[in-house]
Amino acid sequence: xxxxxxxxxxxxxxxxxxxxxxxxxxxxxxxxxxxxxxxxxxxxxxxxxxxxxxxxxxxxxxxxxxxxxxxxxxxxxxxxxxxxxxxxxxxxxxxxxxxxxxxxxxxxxxxxxxxxxxxxxxxxxxxxxxxxxxxxxxxxxxxxxxxxxxxxxxxxxxxxxxxxxxxxxxxxxxxxxxxxxxxxxxxxxxxxxxxxxxxxxxxxxxxxxxxxxxxxxxxxxxxxxxxxxxxxxxxxxxxxxxxxxxxxxxxxxxxxxxxxxxxxxxxxxxxxxxxxxxxxxxxxxxxxxxxxxxxxxxxxxxxxxxxxxxxxxxxxxxxxxxxxxxxxxxxxxxxxxxxxx
Numbered sequence: 001x002x003x004x005x006x007x008x009x010x011x012x013x014x015x016x017x018x019x020x021x022x023x024x025x026x027x028x029x030x031x032x033x034x035x036x037x038x039x040x041x042x043x044x045x046x047x048x049x050x051x052x053x054x055x056x057x058x059x060x061x062x063x064x065x066x067x068x069x070x071x072x073x074x075x076x077x078x079x080x081x082x083x084x085x086x087x088x089x090x091x092x093x094x095x096x097x098x099x100x101x102x103x104x105x106x107x108x109x110x111x112x113x114x115x116x117x118x119x120x121x122x123x124x125x126x127x128x129x130x131x132x133x134x135x136x137x138x139x140x141x142x143x144x145x146x147x148x149x150x151x152x153x154x155x156x157x158x159x160x161x162x163x164x165x166x167x168x169x170x171x172x173x174x175x176x177x178x179x180x181x182x183x184x185x186x187x188x189x190x191x192x193x194x195x196x197x198x199x200x201x202x203x204x205x206x207x208x209x210x211x212x213x214x215x216x217x218x219x220x221x222x223x224x225x226x227x228x229x230x231x232x233x234x235x236x237x238x239x240x241x242x243x244x245x246x247x248x249x250x251x252x253x254x255x256x257x258x259x260x261x262x263x264x265x266x267x268x269x270x271x272x273x274x275x276x277x278x279x280x281x282x283x284x285x286x287x288x289x290x291x292x293x294x295x296x297x298x299x300x301x302x303x304x305x306x307x308x309x310x311x312x313x314x315x316x317x318x319x320x321x322x323x324x325x326x327x328x329x330x331x332x333x334x335x336x337x338x339x340x341x
Contacts, residue, residue, distance in 0.1 A: 001170070001173050001174070001175050002030075002174050002175065003028075003174075003175045003176070004028045004029055004030050004175070004176050005022070005027040005028045005029060005176060005177055006022060006029050006030075006176050006177060006179070006180055006297075007029070007030050007031075007032065007169065007171060007174065007176045007178075007179040007180070008022075008029055008030070008031045008032070008179075008180050008182055009032050009033075009157045009179060009180070009182060010032075010033055010181060010182035010183040010184060010186070011031050011032075011033035011143065011146070011147055011152050011182070012039055012040065012041030012042075012143070012182065012184050013041045013044070013139065013302055013306045013307060013310050014041075014182040014184070014285075014299050014301075014306070014310055015031065015033065015182030015299070016142065016143055016310075017310040017311050017313075017314040018180065018182060018299045018310075018314040018317065018318070019146065019150055020072070020076060020146065020311075021314040021315050021317075021318040022318055022321075023150070025318050025322055027318075027321075027322075030153065030174060030176070031147070031150055031151075031152040031153065032152070032153050032155060032156075032157045033147065033152050034154070034155065034156040034157075035154045038245045038274060038275045038276065039184055039185075039275060040184055040185060040203070040275045040276060040277040040278065041139055041184070041306075042139070042140070042143065042275065043203060043205060043235075043236070043273050043274070043275035044139055044275075044306070044307075045136060045139075045205070045223070045225040045233045045235070045236075046136045046137035046138060046139045046142075046225075046307045047090075047135075047136050047217060047223070047225060047304075047307070048066070048069065048134050048136060048305075048308045049090060049134045049305075050062050050066065050108070050132060050133065050134060051108060051110060051132055054102060055102060056102065056103055056106045056108065056111060056132075057106065057108075058108050058109075058110070059305060060305075061312070064312065065308050065309060065311070065312040068311050068312050068315070069307065069309075069310075069311045069312065070135070073085035073137060073142075073311075076142065076146070079149070080142075080145040080146065081145075082141050082142070083138070083141070084137055084138045084139075084141050084142040084145075085135060085136075085137055085138075086135060086136055086138070086215070087133070087134075087135045088134055088135055088215060088216060088217050088226075089131045089132070089133065089134070089215075089216045089217070090131065090132040090133075090216070090217045090218075090219055091114075091118065091119070091129055091131060091216045091217065091218045091219065092129055092130045092132060092219050093123055093124075093125045093128075093129045093218065093219065093220035094125070094127035094128055094129060094130070095127070095220055095221065096127060099127070100128055100130070104130075110132055110133045110134070111130060111131065111132050111133070112130070112131050112133075113128075113130055113131070114129060114130070114131050117129075118214070118216070119214075119218075121264060122212055122263070122264055122265050123218070123220075123263065123264060124261060124262055124263070124264055125220075134217060136217065136225055136307070137307040157171075158172075159190075159191055162179060164293070164295050165295075169295050169296075177295075178289060178294060178295045178296060178297050179295070179296060179297070180296075180297035180298065181193060181296075181297070181298050181300070182298075182299045182300060183278075183300065184276075184277075184278045184300065185198075185200045185275075185276040185277060187278055187298070187300050188200065190298075192290060192296050193300075196280070196286070196336050197280070197281045197336075198278060198279065198280060198301075199279045199281065200278060200279065201238055201239060201240050201276070201277050201279060202237075202238075202239045202242040202245065202274060202275070202276050202277075203235065203236040203237055203238055203239075203274070203275055203276075203277055204235065204236060204237045204247055204251035204252070204255070204272070204273065204274045204275075205234060205235025205236045205237075205255070205272075205273050205274075206233075206234045206235065206252060206255050206256070206259075206271065206272055206273075207227070207231060207232070207233060207234070207269070207270050207271030207272070207273070208224075208231070208232050208234050208259070208267045208269050208270060209230055209231055209267065209268040209270055210230055210263070210265055210266075210267055211230065211265050211266065212230065212265060213226070213229075213230050214226055218262070220258075220261070220262045221258040221261065221262065222234055222235065222255055222262060223235060224262075231270070234255055234259060234267075237251045237254060237255065239251075242276075245274055245275070245276055246274060247272040247273065247274040248274070251274070252272055256269070277303075278300055278301055278302075278303075279301065280300075280303075282335075283303050284301065284330050284331050285299070285300070285301050285302055285309055285310070285313040285331040286299070286300045286301040286331065286333050286336070287313050287314075287316065287317040287320075287331045287332065288317065288327050288332050288333035288334060289321075289333070291333065291334050291337045297317075297333075298333055299313070299314065299317055313331050316328055316331065
């Protein structure tokens with residue numbers, strides 16, 4: 001029987017960063033992932049934005065988590081041999097004078113007004129624009145590169161085959177201390193963590209071509225993230241209620257309408273994607289072993305800040321597993337212990 005320290009189920013942003021931190025700590029892992037094309041991490045543009053809300057407030061713990069995230073992705077680049085992290089200006093086009101004034105009234109270390117208009121004749125921007133210093137992670141490159149590096153098993157994890165033993169778990173000839181679920185939107189169906197109040201939501205995005213190239217992320221209602229060769233990710237929609245995970249004509253029409261309000265240049269739609277995002281009730285990650293069964297764990301709920309939060313949250317979880325360090329209460333699964341009884 002093969003023995004590892006931990007089995008990870010799911011290899012989106014959460015599973016990838018947790019696996020990385022485990023490997024860096026010297027733990028032996030096996031990763032299972034079903035490779036679903038509609039997984040949220042495969043739709044996401046990997047945006048790292050330091051500010052949130054209408055008042056452009058610095059995001060929760062950003063000054064702590066961003067330097068760690070940047071260092072982590074650069075370390076992964078060195079090991080995996082692929083570029084995945086890019087610092088980018090987020091070019092916020094103001095839809096109203098009130099938004100411009102709010103940006104000016106709430107300065108941060110990451111926000112500046114541009115010295116000139118980089119997009120004269122290309123963008124509809126009667127109220128001007130502001131710059132936020134952000135970044136993005138190329139998940140379309142990172143996830144398969146990590147899967148190849150770690151030897152992820154591309155198969156659906158069979159919950160019925162998991163055996164809970166006195167000193168750990170056994171799964172199809174594989175023995176481990178615990179299995180940790182990083183399943184994203186599939187978590188509500190998990191037999192041990194399904195009672196948590198997950199709020200899955202559907203998002204859709206288009207892939208478009210434009211007649212100009214930029215390294216900036218452009219934002220005004222719709223967000224444009226450069227993919228190279230004048231191709232951009234354009235999105236995303238947000239829907240609590242949905243009947244299936246397929247792309248919809250209504251979402252495409254909505255995004256195209258937003259693009260027409262932003263762009264003076266023509267655009268060509270070359271792709272349309274949809275996925276279901278995981279979300280918790282407090283929009284914070286969920287990390288830790290089950291409070292009543294330490295053979296089971298969860299690492300999920302990274303949300304829209306996943307690319308910046310996941311490296312920090314993963315390191316905290318691994319510190320807990322190795323040396324018993326306390327998981328920060330804001331992300332500790334024990335805050336939901338009543339639901340897990």
